[in-house]
Amino acid sequence: MSERTHEHAPTIQDAESAKPRRSVAPRTIRGRVVAGLLLLIPIMVTAVIVRYIYGIALSAGARLLNISTAALNWAFDLKLADRRFDPNNATWYESLIAVVMTLVVLYVLGWLGTNAVGKRVIEFFEGLVERIPMVETLYVAVKRIVQALSGANKPGGEDQTVVLIDFPTDTMKALAFMTNVITDKNTGQRYATVFVPTTPNPTSGYMELVPIERITMTDLTMEAALSMVLSGGASAPSNISLVRGLPSRPNTVLTPPILRTK
Template sequence: MSHRLRAYFLTGIVIAGPLAITAYITWWFINLVDGWVKPFVPARYLPETYLDFPIPGFGLIVALFGLTLLGFLTANLVGRSMLDFGEMLLGRMPVVRGLYRSVKQIFETVFSQSGTSFRTVGLVQFPTKGMWSIVFMSTPPTGEMAERLPGPDEHVAVFLPCTPNPTTGFFFYLPRKEVIELSISVEDGAKLIMSAGLIQPEGQKRLAGLAAEAKRPGLAPRTSITPVREQG
């Protein structure tokens, strides 16, 4: 009986833990956007002006509607002309123009529907021969960068994230033949990096199987998950 209770308790943690953390982060994000947007909305348009309690998410809805409307207005000729004029003014500011162009290029790359950045996970020998690290493959170099790289081999840009914070790391070019492409998704690769190898792609499927098994009546879930090591 104690073994079954312990197994059910661990299964409950596996199921409830991610749900609780996701709900907390979602609630925090909603309140954050509300705090940014609501001060710009006139009080007569706020629901809490007429109700005895605030409506969470109202600021998020206003932000989504405003961003969609902004994209619609800039899609026509008049809106595009106004945007070009504003970018021309920013281009005349010595410090602001460099910052704006860099941030704009990053956003265009990340949110581009036709972009190919960070869609492939690979392995490279880093920091020394015989030590393999996970990288995210980006677009190949173009223009002067491609001409200046030595050797006849095709090069590729890769980003090597750090553990446990994948937003920091190293960016470099190397021959494509030195990268071993993996069939796992970028999301699975990021989980593998953030967990320092504890959450393997196969292990994530086993976690899902554990949660499904716990829902089956009359069966006691397994208490441990044997990680599957990557070959090579």
């Protein structure tokens, strides 16, 4: 009795895999030039931003170095070199010292802001600044915007500040940062104040008042949301969790503490 060989019947997937694959690589000179440009753009933009930040750190460090030298000469009569530090004509080690000094000062400020004594010192100086007319309004506004965008001073376990709203039409959604919750004392209607950033510059945008029930909560972090804005949505995660309206739990405090005033 002869054995029958059962051959595998060809499927659609087999037929598709048998087709010659077309290369997605650009073949024309123009296509390769564009491909090379697309590879260079992220590197160039990153280099420009890093150079800009380095320039700010170097300039701030130069002033700190000059002030420190003058203070040491005056306090201890050390008679150090009177030559002022010039970032444009500095050697590499002088530039390195200036940048390191800037980082050290930022570290110290961050350390002061996280302990009780440092917080009192910072609050004292903030109180002096807030007593200056016009400066107080600008300082408080900028401080609140920075805190809202960075997610600083959030309550424990509460990180739901990235939301979606119906903007600019009811059939479209826009990414926004919820910054506060206000209540109409006549009707009791609660509204969320949200900031809708623009792409690719998140420092500009729109401030909207949205009814609480029309807010869509997300599980996005501040870092992920800012990355989405900066990249025009290219870095958006594949899946997110959306919940219409704010959580209806008893004893839920809706006003973000980052915006509370004394």
